[in-house]
Amino acid sequence: MNTQERLDFARVAEAITYIRQDFKRQPGLEDIAEKVGLSPAHFQRLFTNWAGVSPKKFLQYTTIEYAKKRLKEGRASLFDTAYEAGLSGTGRLHDLFVNIEGMTPGEYKNGGEKLSINYSFADTPFGKIIVASTSKGLCYMAFADEEKEAFEALRSMFSRASYQQKRDEVQQKALSFFSRDWSEPGQIKCHLKGTDFQLKVWETLLKIPMGQLTTYGDIAARIDNPKASRAVGSAVGDNPVSFLIPCHRVIRSSGGLGGYHWGLTRKAAILGWEAAKVEQME
Incomplete structure (x- = not known):
C-alpha cells in the first residue's frame, strides 16, 4: 500500500468513526467531508471509489439501526x-x-x-x-x-x-x-x-x-x-x-x-x- 492509499484509507476510517459516533444525528455529506478535511465533491468520489457506494448509503449500513x-x-x-x-x-x-x-x-x-x-x-x-x-x-x-x-x-x-x-x-x-x-x-x-x-x-x-x-x-x-x-x-x-x-x-x-x-x-x-x-x- 503506497502513501496515498494509506492516507485515503485513514480518511475513510476517520469518516466511519465519525459516522458511528454521530449516527443518530445522520450527518450529511458536507459534515463528514469537513471532518476529514476534504471538499464534499472530493470526499464523495474518494469514499464511493473505496466502498462502492455513496457516503449516505454507507451511513445506512453502518448505524446501529442497520445492525x-x-x-x-x-x-x-x-x-x-x-x-x-x-x-x-x-x-x-x-x-x-x-x-x-x-x-x-x-x-x-x-x-x-x-x-x-x-x-x-x-x-x-x-x-x-x-x-x-x-x-x-x-x-x-x-x-x-x-x-x-x-x-x-x-x-x-x-x-x-x-x-x-x-x-x-x-x-x-x-x-x-x-x-x-x-x-x-x-x-x-x-x-x-x-x-x-x-x-x-x-x-x-x-x-x-x-x-x-x-x-x-x-x-x-x-x-x-x-x-x-x-x-x-x-x-x-x-x-x-x-x-x-x-x-x-x-x-x-x-x-x-x-x-x-x-x-x-x-x-x-x-x-x-x-x-x-x-x-x-x-
Whole structure:
C-alpha cells in the first residue's frame, strides 16, 4: 500500500468513526467531508471509489439501526437459511467454499514443530494483512498495521515452525475474497490450531451469510451449548483467520457492534462494505 492509499484509507476510517459516533444525528455529506478535511465533491468520489457506494448509503449500513434490523430479520432462521441462500444460483456465498481441518493433537501441542509455514503481506480495502499457510491449507490471516508485530503474533502461535516469506496458491486464493469482482475462487481449506470447542465455533461462523449478523448467544444455541455465550465470545475473539472466517458478523444482542480484535472502525467498515456487495448482487 503506497502513501496515498494509506492516507485515503485513514480518511475513510476517520469518516466511519465519525459516522458511528454521530449516527443518530445522520450527518450529511458536507459534515463528514469537513471532518476529514476534504471538499464534499472530493470526499464523495474518494469514499464511493473505496466502498462502492455513496457516503449516505454507507451511513445506512453502518448505524446501529442497520445492525438491529439485520439481526431481527435474520435471527429466527439465520443458520437454516444460510445453506439455502448459499447454494442457490447466483446467490451462492463465498463463505461456503471454506472448510476447516483442525491440526492433529501432536501439531497442536508441539507448537508447530516440523511445520513449514509460508507467509506474505498484502493490501486490502481495510488495510494491510498478513496471510500464512501450511502444506495443508491456510493457517493464519490477520490485519497487520505493523508488519513486525504481525509476524511476531503469527510466530507466537507456532513457535517451533519454520518460516519463509513467500506467497503461495493457498494464500492467493484467500486474498481473492477481497476482490471487488468476486469470481468463484474454488474451495479453500483452513489448517487451524484450536480446541474442539473453538473449531466448532469457527465452523459455525462460516454459516453466517454475508450481509447478515448474529449474536454470541445464537452461536451458543447452534452448537447445543446455550449457556456458553461467554466461552463462545472468547472463541470468536481467538479466530485466527480474520475476514474469511467472519467473526465480524457477530454483534451484541442489543444491536451494538460489540468488540473486534482489529478495531470497531474496521469492523463497521467491513459490515458496510459487505452490505453494499449484497445489494449489488441482488
